[in-house]
Amino acid sequence: MKLRIGIGHDLHPLAEGRPFLLAGVRLPFAKGELGHSDGDVLAHAVADALLGAAALGDIGELFPPADPAWKDADSMDLLRNVWERVRSGGWDLVNLDCVVICEGPKILPHREEIRRALAAALDVETGAVFVKGKTAEALGPLGEGLAVGADAVCLLEKI
Numbered sequence: 001m002k003l004r005i006g007i008g009h010d011l012h013p014l015a016e017g018r019p020f021l022l023a024g025v026r027l028p029f030a031k032g033e034l035g036h037s038d039g040d041v042l043a044h045a046v047a048d049a050l051l052g053a054a055a056l057g058d059i060g061e062l063f064p065p066a067d068p069a070w071k072d073a074d075s076m077d078l079l080r081n082v083w084e085r086v087r088s089g090g091w092d093l094v095n096l097d098c099v100v101i102c103e104g105p106k107i108l109p110h111r112e113e114i115r116r117a118l119a120a121a122l123d124v125e126t127g128a129v130f131v132k133g134k135t136a137e138a139l140g141p142l143g144e145g146l147a148v149g150a151d152a153v154c155l156l157e158k159i
C-alpha cells in the first residue's frame with residue numbers, strides 16, 4: 001500500500017464587512033477573511049495539504065492571486081478543482097485533520113457542519129475528516145483577533 005502525507009498552512013487578515021468562512025460555512029462574526037478570493041482559510045489549507053501529498057504544486061501556483069479569474073472566487077470550487085486533480089492522479093483520501101486558530105468566533109458550535117462540508121467536497125465519510133478550533137492565548141496577530149490561521153494534514157492512499 002502506497003501512502004502519502006501532506007501538510008497545508010494558511011493565514012488571512014480579518015476585516016470588517018467580510019464573511020467569516022470556513023470550508024464554505026459562514027460563521028456569524030463581525031469580521032471575516034480578507035483575500036483576493038473569498039479568503040476561506042480552511043479551504044486553502046486543505047487544498048495545499050492535498051496538493052502537497054500528491055506533489056502536484058500549491059494553490060498559489062495553480063490559482064495565482066494576480067489572475068483576475070480568481071478574484072472573489074468561491075474557495076470550495078477551488079478545493080473541488082484541486083481534489084479532482086489529486087484524484088485523477090490515482091489517490092484516495094484516507095483522512096484529513098485540521099486546526100483553525102483564532103480568538104473568535106468559536107469553532108466548536110459549527111464543527112459538525114464544517115466537517116460535513118469538507119467531507120462532501122472531498123467525497124469521503126464525515127468520519128474521515130476532523131476539525132478543531134484553538135485560540136492563540138491572546139498572543140500575536142492571531143491572539144489579537146487581527147487574523148485567522150489554519151493548518152491541515154492529510155493522508156492519501158494510492159488506488
Ligand SMILES: [Zn+2]
Pocket residue numbers: 010011012035039040041044
Ligand atoms: Zn488563503
